Amino acid sequence: MPTDPPRLESRPEIEAEVAAMRGNGRHIAPVSWQGAPAWLKLAVAEPPAWRYQIQGAVARLLGLSALQPVRPRGGTAGIGNEAARLDALAAAGAHVPQVLARGADWLLISGIGRTTLESLLRHASGEARLAHWRTGAAYIHGVHAAGQYLGQPFARNLVWSPEGGLGAIDFEDDPLAVMRRDEAQMRDWIPYFFSTAVYFETDMATLCAEIEAALANETPRVRDGVARLMRRTAWVAIARRLPRALRRRDVVKTACYGELARQCRGRAGRA
Structure with a gap:
């Protein structure tokens, strides 16, 4: 039977949930932030570079520079990248999740639907x-x-x-x-x-x-x-x-x- 998402009201409660997610091996989970649906995302390790280097070489060989693979950034850099992209898109008027709170290795964003x-x-x-x-x-x-x-x-x-x-x-x-x-x-x-x-x-x-x-x-x-x-x-x-x-x-x-x-x-x- 599905359980209700954790209800978070403060930053200490976010930090406690982050610790619980780490312990359970999860990096993203639905939560409730001050009564509204939200998502809590944790930093993940950066994937190996070699697979992207090979794909990039193939794309360049075929003259498809626009299809070069983009290696996701891991750790704090990855969290910072996502927050920056969300802020830039929101400033441009695009409908994207709102950054609600951010830590060094986690991001709390609003839900925009299921x-x-x-x-x-x-x-x-x-x-x-x-x-x-x-x-x-x-x-x-x-x-x-x-x-x-x-x-x-x-x-x-x-x-x-x-x-x-x-x-x-x-x-x-x-x-x-x-x-x-x-x-x-x-x-x-x-x-x-x-x-x-x-x-x-x-x-x-x-x-x-x-x-x-x-x-x-x-x-x-x-x-x-x-x-x-x-x-x-x-x-x-x-x-x-x-x-x-x-x-x-x-x-x-x-x-x-x-x-x-x-x-x-x-x-x-x-x-």
Whole structure:
């Protein structure tokens, strides 16, 4: 039976909960902060550099600088990075969690909802599903129009609430550490397409038209950059040829994204 989240009213109570989370091996947990939903996040170790170095070398070899992997910062640097990104996005008018309190190795942020865009897409169909997709696309464009970027706008990281509308979570890395701002904005669209294409598997043509309409609102540099990234990653559609036994969820998403990129490329060629 689920238990109510810890009710926190003061900084000493936050520190006590941080100690309890460390003891239980947790790094993120829902809590109640002075009567309102919130999340308590603890610093985690920085992941090994070698895997990001290899991925970065491949991205550069393919001429895809906007798809360079961004290594999340660990420890106090990681907590500081997330707080800074949240503050910058909030100042630009984006709907993101508010930083409520911060320690050297923890961050308390407001809750912005529990329903992810991924869940909305999964349980909708037809025009309702398209409407949800457009809401996500409009959110990303709004962030870009304000001169900002997201970093990880997968559908699972876009969260809906009736009171606040759509918002974004997960800012443990900063793409500007390895790329330009316009490249970070180009990059934002790829995880969004990757994580949503699977819900339009039987109607890729419609999704291509929606993508074309969404990107029409971007700057020419970002629009052209996204088209280039999709052209150069369409080859991942080969994943659909894998044996059925290997078609796990991530493989299916990869195959659907590749097919989407292939069809959108063909659509652009006919335009």
